[in-house]
Amino acid sequence: MPMLLEVKALHGAYGESKVLHGLDFVVEEGGVTTLLGANGAGKTTTLRAISGMLKTQGEILFAGKPIQGMKTEDITALGIAHVPDGRGTFMELTVEENLRLGSYTRNDKAAIAVDMARMFELFPRLKERLTQQAGTLSGGEQQMLAIARAMLLNPKLLLLDEPSFGLAPLIVREIFDILGRIVREARMSILVVEQNASLALSIADRAYLLETGRIMMSGTAADIAKDESLRRSYLGY
Amino acid sequence: MIGVLNQVVSGIATGGIYASIALALVMIFLATHQINFAQGEIAMFSTYIALMLIQAGVPYWIAFLLTVTISFTMGMLLQRFVLEPLSNAPILASVGAFLGLLLIFNNIAGWIFGYSLKPFPTPFGAGEPMFGGMISRHEMGSTVVTLAVLVAIWAFFRFTKVGLAMRAAAYNPVSSRLVGIPVARMLALGWGLAAGIGAIAGMMVAPIVFLDPNMMAGVLLYAFAAALLGGITSPLGAVVGGVLMGVIENLAGAYVVGTELKLTTALVIIVVVLVFKPSGLFGKALASRV
Numbered sequence: 001m002p003m004l005l006e007v008k009a010l011h012g013a014y015g016e017s018k019v020l021h022g023l024d025f026v027v028e029e030g031g032v033t034t035l036l037g038a039n040g041a042g043k044t045t046t047l048r049a050i051s052g053m054l055k056t057q058g059e060i061l062f063a064g065k066p067i068q069g070m071k072t073e074d075i076t077a078l079g080i081a082h083v084p085d086g087r088g089t090f091m092e093l094t095v096e097e098n099l100r101l102g103s104y105t106r107n108d109k110a111a112i113a114v115d116m117a118r119m120f121e122l123f124p125r126l127k128e129r130l131t132q133q134a135g136t137l138s139g140g141e142q143q144m145l146a147i148a149r150a151m152l153l154n155p156k157l158l159l160l161d162e163p164s165f166g167l168a169p170l171i172v173r174e175i176f177d178i179l180g181r182i183v184r185e186a187r188m189s190i191l192v193v194e195q196n197a198s199l200a201l202s203i204a205d206r207a208y209l210l211e212t213g214r215i216m217m218s219g220t221a222a223d224i225a226k227d228e229s230l231r232r233s234y235l236g237y
Numbered sequence: 238m239i240g241v242l243n244q245v246v247s248g249i250a251t252g253g254i255y256a257s258i259a260l261a262l263v264m265i266f267l268a269t270h271q272i273n274f275a276q277g278e279i280a281m282f283s284t285y286i287a288l289m290l291i292q293a294g295v296p297y298w299i300a301f302l303l304t305v306t307i308s309f310t311m312g313m314l315l316q317r318f319v320l321e322p323l324s325n326a327p328i329l330a331s332v333g334a335f336l337g338l339l340l341i342f343n344n345i346a347g348w349i350f351g352y353s354l355k356p357f358p359t360p361f362g363a364g365e366p367m368f369g370g371m372i373s374r375h376e377m378g379s380t381v382v383t384l385a386v387l388v389a390i391w392a393f394f395r396f397t398k399v400g401l402a403m404r405a406a407a408y409n410p411v412s413s414r415l416v417g418i419p420v421a422r423m424l425a426l427g428w429g430l431a432a433g434i435g436a437i438a439g440m441m442v443a444p445i446v447f448l449d450p451n452m453m454a455g456v457l458l459y460a461f462a463a464a465l466l467g468g469i470t471s472p473l474g475a476v477v478g479g480v481l482m483g484v485i486e487n488l489a490g491a492y493v494v495g496t497e498l499k500l501t502t503a504l505v506i507i508v509v510v511l512v513f514k515p516s517g518l519f520g521k522a523l524a525s526r527v
Contacts, residue, residue, distance in 0.1 A: 051415065072414035081415075088412035090405055101405050104398070105417035149416065 003061075004029040004157055004189045005050070010058035012042075012049045019045045021213040022058065027157065032183055032190045034200040034221065037210035043193040044085050046210070047159045050191075051075055051082045063156070077105045081155035085162055087146040091135030095126055098134045098145055102152030112152070119148040122178050140171035147175070151182070160192040164199055172199065179203055201225045243371060244487040250376035251445070252483020253383035257438035258453075258460035259467065259475035259482075260390065261431035266469055268407040268427045269320070271331050272461070275338035277453030279315075280435030282342045283308040284443050284452070285350050287436070288357060297360040301440060305433045312432025313425040320428070321421060346450040357443035379441035386437055387476055390430070394472070403427055455500055459486060462503040465510045468520020477518065482506070 005027035012020035019042050027033045035043050049056045052072045060068045067075050076082070081102075090098050099119065103112045120127040123144045129137065134145060143163055150158055163179065164172040180203050183190060194200035201207060207224045209217040217230065224230065258276060265273045283304055290300035319338065323330050361378030394400040406413045406423035413420050439453065446452055463482040467474025482503070490499040510517060 053411075053414075071419075073417050073419050076415055076417035084412070084415060088409070088415060090409050090412060092408045093401075093405065097401055097405075100398075100401060101413075101416045101418070104402060153416065 002029050003027070004063060005191065006059070006061040007046075007050070008059040008061075010046070010049060010056055010060065012045055012054055012056040014045075014054065019213050020049065020056070023210075023213070023215055025208050025215060025218065027189050027191050028206065029189055030187065031205040032192065032203055032221075033206045033208070034204035035191070035193045035208050035210050036197045036200060036224075037195075039195065040212070041210040042213040043210055044161055045213075047082060047084075047161050047191070047193055050159060051080065076153065079153070079156035080159065081150035081153040081157070082159040083143075083146045083150045083161060083163065085165065087139075087142045089134050089137070089142045089145060091133070093134055094131055095134050095137070095145060096130045098149055099126070099152060102149035103154075106152075106154060111154070115152055115154060119151060122181065123148055140167050140175065143167060143171075143175055144178075147179070147182075151186075156188055158188055158190045160190060162193055162195060164194060164196045172196070176203060197231075198225070240491070241488070244491050245484050246372050247376055248484035248487035249480055250372065250380045250483070251442070251486070252463075252480035253380050253387075254438045254442045254456065254479075255460045255463045255482050256476045256479025257383055257386060257434050257441075258456060259464040259479045260387065260472055261434045261438075262460060262464045263467075263469060263472050263475040264427055264431050264434075266464075267472075268403075268424055269331070271328065271335070273431070274332075274335040274457075275342060276431065276435055277457030277460070278339045278342035278346075279308065279311065279432050280439035280456075281448075281450060281453040282346050283311070283432070283436035284357065284439035284448055285346055287440050288350075288355065288443075288448060291358060297358065301360075301437075304436050304440065308436035309429040309433040312428040312430070315432075316425040316428035321424070343450050350450070352450060354447040354449045357440070357448045359444040375444050379444075382437065382441060386434060390434065391472070399423075399426070458500060459483075459503045462506045462510075464517075465507055466517055468517025471517065471519035474517055474519030 003026045007023055007025050010020050010023040011018070023046060035046060037043050045054065048054050050060060052067070052070050052075045056068060059066065062078060062080065067078065090101065099116065103115070106112055125141055126145060126148060129141065134142070137145060147163070163175055167175070176199055183203060192200055192204065201221045201224060204221040207219060207221045208215050209224070209230070217224070258280065261276050262272060265271065265276070286307055287300050287304040290303055291297060295303065315338070319334055320331065323334055359375040359378070361374045364374055366373045367377055394404060402413070402418045403423045403426060406418055406420045407427070410420045442456060443452065459482050460479065463478035464475050465478070466481060467476070467478025485502060485506070486499055489502040490496045494501060
């Protein structure tokens with residue numbers, strides 16, 4: 001399979017404190033890749049590095065082209081949608097405005113309308129709350145809004161940062177079911193970062209295990225899920 | 238009774254001008270969480286540019302449009318070259334920059350154009366006051382212009398894609414970049430708009446108070462009080478606060494404290510709002526769940 005995203009020897013730091021120590025990984029076209037790891041392993045930082053939100057060394061190739069050093073908004077415009085940790089809701093704006101912002105870089109009005117209708121199909125709750133201030137949504141609804149907003153970019157690559165964070169198990173299940181549908185139907189690649197390894201492995205094709213800024217292990221999701229000792233020592237379930 | 242009505246009507250006219258400047262302050266505040274103390278001086282400087290154009294023989298409304306365009310550009314450039322480099326600096330650096338700009342514009346205006354009061358033409362004619370002497374032609378005209386500007390700005394932010402992107406960039410710059418909005422450009426656009434609105438306010442107030450380098454000092458104070466009264470985070474509040482401020486100023490000046498102490502009412506309102514209701518009339522504390 002051709003590679004959509006290639007990350008080579010990626011180093012990253014917040015000011016003086018180094019977080020990433022030479023990561024190598026790839027995201028295949030059309031698949032779901034997951035980065036697993038504990039708190040502080042560098043998962044969120046890796047996604048931020050891809051979106052150009054921090055200074056990095058190494059190489060990040062998107063569809064074969066280097067995107068390092070580009071501005072975040074220009075990287076987004078290439079077709080990389082990022083659902084950030086904390087969900088990135090525009091609290092003061094309405095649900096509808098949040099969704100409209102998702103398609104900011106696009107000008108194909110007819111196709112946007114189709115995609116919008118599709119999102120309402122996937123997330124009927126958002127449709128009920130269109131005119132509501134987004135800050136008043138529940139955590140789960142905000143996560144749905146964040147995913148819908150990112151999908152409205154019509155991205156080639158979707159970066160998901162801990163979609164399960166802080167949500168009740170029932171809501172998490174609902175969101176991952178919907179993600180599963182999106183994966184099956186949409187022609188895009190997903191890179192999902194999760195602490196909840198079993199959840200992420202259930203929708204992923206390929207997995208990388210991250211520990212303190214280094215890749216410890218990689219393989220197909222099925223293999224990683226089967227590996228008893230790995231599961232107990234690193235994934236904790 | 239007629240006297241009171243008179244004061245109210247002409248209060249609404251000047252209130253519209255305060256509302257414009259207050260709106261410009263609120264726009265910059267929403268985007269940067271800072272008060273642009275130089276807002277008034279930029280408007281005053283723009284008004285001198287308009288006067289220069291008019292004296293050079295340019296017809297009023299063309300001079301008007303040119304001035305707004307020049308001010309818009311000036312606002313964008315100020316953001317790009319003065320404020321943008323300070324975007325990661327401590328807040329006091331920006332406050333210093335705002336005060337510096339205030340002094341620079343004030344002094345350059347005095348240096349180039351002199352400190353004497355200059356009459357500024359009105360495009361609405363000097364004929365008989367309208368509605369049975371209730372309101373002068375200029376007051377009527379400037380109210381209409383101000384109202385048109387406010388409605389246009391509201392429609393721009395409410396209905397256009399760029400307007401929505403500007404609001405998004407002001408509220409949540411990180412998320413804005415992640416949906417592809419060039420935040421710095423939106424900020425520059427906001428500064429341009431604020432300077433443009435200020436220029437219009439300057440041209441509307443100058444025929445009433447005459448043009449001199451300190452013309453906007455009082456106006457800025459009233460506008461600041463108006464913005465706080467309406468709620469510093471609320472554009473609608475700025476407009477309502479502006480009109481209220483104009484009326485309060487007139488009534489207080491005519492019946493309560495006299496014209497000499499009018500400006501004091503603005504200061505009193507600032508203190509009272511900050512002490513008793515810091516969020517103002519419309520600046521609601523944000524409801525949010527986590």
